[in-house]
Amino acid sequence: MPPHASPDLPPEATSPRLHLRQLSKYFGRFVALDRLDLEVQPGELVVVLGPNGAGKTTLLRILALLQQPSEGELLFDDQPARRLPPAFRQRLGFVGHETFLxxxxxxxxxxxxxxxxxxxxxxxxxxxxxxxxxxxxxxxxxxxxxxxxxxxxxxxxxxxxxxxxGLLLLDEPSTGLDPPARARLFDWLAACHRSGRTVILSSHDPAESLPLATRALLLERGRLALDLPDPPARLKEIEARLQAAN
Amino acid sequence: MSTLRATVAIFAKDLLAERRTKDVVSAVLLFGFTIAVAFTFSFEPSSEQARAIAGGLLWLAFLFAAVLGLNRGFARETANQCLQGLRLAPADPGAIYLGKLLSNTLFMLFAELVLLPVFGVFFNLSLWARPGWMLLVLLLGTWGVAALGTMFSAVSANTRMQELMLPLLLLPLAVPVLIAAIESTTVLLSDRPLADAALWLRFLAGFDIIFTVLCWLLFPYVLEE
Amino acid sequence: MTDRRFDRLAFLLGTASLVLLLSGFYYCFLVAPVEATMAKVEPVQRIFYIHLPSAFIAFLAFFIVFVASLAYLITRELHFDWLAVSAAEVGVVFCIAVLVTGPLWAKPVWGIWWTWDARLTTTLILFLIYVGYLLVRHYVAEESRRALLAAVVGIIGFVDVPIVYMANRWWRTQHPQPVIAGGESSGLDPRMLLGVLWVFAGLLTFAGLLLLQRYRLECVRAELTRLARRTARA
Structure with a gap:
């Protein structure tokens, strides 16, 4: 994959600033996300970690506008997500568990x-x-x-x-990829990040994803348990914390 | 404009997929044929009496076959969660409905045109005495079934009953289409004046317009999560 | 609404329906005159006093489903969804009353259990549509999704009703009619009309009571879910 770097992004490719305010998502009695407060600035590369069922997928799907939060607010550039025009979706890219193909x-x-x-x-x-x-x-x-x-x-x-x-949302994007393809995936993500885009990905393998990240989030039972800048420097600490959560 | 563009894109995609797998057409065709054969056991097929009820049999066969076809048409969107891929795009979600409606109508119509001569032979009917009118009845009736059916295939796919839900929802709601299509077909099969069918054709056209618009407006809510 | 106000309203509706229905039935069965043409089928024709009001209430209930469904899609307030499901269940119950009393009345009067006349047929299809509505609800677990899908079915179903009626009416005018003696509402004796309205008022308050208690059940369920979520969080 050739690195893609175009510093002057077209308007649809600019990254929106992202803001979650007391955002919760319920499925019946199950609390998938619990009063999340979070802000992501354009150009961040955020890795979301957490055990299975911690809410990673739900969070990414809500950010991709595929799912509505049950309570609380999601804002893109201070605009409530519900009032965004359809054209806004031009700025979102999402990869989920299924291929949509x-x-x-x-x-x-x-x-x-x-x-x-x-x-x-x-x-x-x-x-x-x-x-x-x-x-x-x-x-x-x-x-x-x-x-x-x-x-x-x-x-x-x-x-x-x-x-x-401008905003890439990827739910465990390395699923099914062999090691060379994984390496290429992370090269590509690094290139996207260098071009000024926001990348948010979930992962269950911190050793693989954290070296690139500018920020690491740890979700535990729908709560934001950890929010750390400069994850590459704290790899050991984060891994230990994740072990404890599992 | 974007609605039209997305509608055409989805319609073209369905055409391409159907050319490969023939899922919808084969379902409607085979099931429709089987029903046609089964009907012949229930009465003397070539009698005068057959002529009087042939319109009803024809549309019942089409309606039941349509349920299968509609379910398979929508299964294409639920495999690999393609529907979510469509919802990610900046297109009008109603366009998904319109595109699927077009392709469902076309596939069902195609299968019906193949089935019609089969009915003609089995029941000794002259179905093409007034071909233009017959086509119009087929088009309006099939459109009506597809207008509701496309909507409710999406509703059913979201329930735990899955495909089983579609006939339960569709059949009662499609009663007006069924009555109008049967009545106008019966007029065409007999030698009664066309004016008898005109009322029913206008009724069908009105039904099609009302429910196409209504379902187009409501479809985005069905896709929401 | 607080529990106290719920209770007071339920008590009022319950008392009113009890008084109105008892007195109404007394009037209809023992006081009101017998229609001349129906004399030979005397006690049976009085079913009419239940049949007609039930039909009105069923239609009214489905109209509430329609309005509440629209309101839910616009506001996304789950209260409207609760109202819609409550009204749908009440409507289906009264629909069953119509469908059972119809043949009971038709057999001695017309000599047949069932006639495919426009009104009766429409009621039957209406019943099937709203049973479908309740089935959709039953088979969708997630509440906001259930509310959305049900609202869509509730709206399309209601728009379909007059069209079903029209189709049946036009259809039947082209076919031999069953022997209907003048139609059920032609030239009603004023005392019979009084009876119908009396029972109607009684059944309406009774339907209101059912609706209220069913709605309240949804409120309690929602509260229970909320508490369960809080426990899950702790």
Missing amino acids: YDELTVEENLRFYARLYALDAAAQRVGEVLGEMDIAPRARSPVRSLSRGLKQRVALARAWLHRP
Whole structure:
């Protein structure tokens, strides 16, 4: 993956400032997120850690506007998320547990379809670019059904990156990737970060994700248990804390 | 404009996927054919009596087959949670409804056009005496079923009952379409004047417009979480 | 609403419905005159005093479902969802009353249990639509999702009702009619009308009582969930 660095981002690619105020999410009696207060400035690379069921996925899905909080507020650049125009989604990119890909279509057809939904100019060219960036060009004509989990994940990353969003939200993005592909993923994330974008990713492997991070969050049963700047310097401390939480 | 653009994108995507898998068309076709055969056991198929109830049988077969087709059409969006991918995009969520409605109508219509001669042969009917009118009835009736069906296939997919929920919701609500489509088809099959069918055709057109607009407006709420 | 006010309102509605229904039934069954054409089926024709008010109340309840569903989509206040589900259940109960009393009345009067006349057929389809509404609710666990899906079904279902009625009416005018003696509301004796209105008032307060208690149940459930969440947090 060639490093992508364009200091002058187009307006849709600028990173919004993110603000959570006493945000909670319930599923029936289950408290998934519990009165979170959090601010993320443009250009941060935040790693969200925590044991299973701590609320990482729910948090990322709420930030991606896929889910509504039960209580509290989510603000992007001081605008309540509920009142944002649809065009705002142009600035968000999200990779979840599922790939959001159509099995019966080829890699290229999937990406072209999403490029049309994002109303991208020069869609064909852009699809060609991300195919190269994610190193999946040789499989462009293969149906998604025939790909391995790791390759599907790379197509999912390509899908989220098509419109070059300013805020990237990734839920355990290294799932299914082999070690070289993981290394390339983190190179790409570092490049996104260098270009001034905000990146928020969840991870269960601090050794892999923290060296890049500018900030680490630890979620425990929906609460923000830890919020530390400069995680690379505190790797040991964070790992010990995560062990305790597990 | 963005609604139109996204609608076309989803419609084109469905066409491409259907060309590969033929999921929806084959479901409607095979099930419709099986029902047609099953109906022939319930009475003397080539009698005068058959002519009187053929319109009803035809639309019942189409409606039940449509339930299967609609469920499979929506299954495409729920596999791999594609629906969430669509919701991430800056497009009007109503466009998802309109795109699916177009593709569902087209696939069902295609299957019905294949099934129609089968019914004609089995029940000794002249279905194409007035081809233009017959097509219009098929189009308006199928559109009406798809307008409600596309909406409720999304509702059903969100319940724990999944696909089973669709017929329970769709069949009572689609009663007006069923009545109007059966009545106008029966007029076309008999030698009664076209004016008898005109009222029902206008009724169908009105139904289609009302429920297409209503479901388009309400669809975004079904996708919300 | 506080518990005290709930209790007071429930007591008022309960007392009113008890008094109105007892006196209303006394009037309808023992005082009101017998319609001339119905004399031969004497006691049975008095079912009409329950049948007609029940139908009105069912429609009214489904109208409340419709309005509450719209209100929920606009405001996202779960109270409207609770109102909608309460009204839907009350509506279904009265729908059943209509569907059971209809054939009981039709058999001796018309000689058939069921007639596919527009009103009766519409009521049957209405019943099926709102049973579907309750099923959707039953099979969705998450409350905001359930409220959204149910609201959508509640709105589309209600818009469909007049169309179902129209379709049935036009359809039936083209087919042989069953022997209906003049239609049920033609030329009602004023004393019979008084009876209908009397029972209607009684059933309406009774429906109000059911609605109130059902709504209250949802409030208690929500409170319970809230407390369970608080326990989970601690």
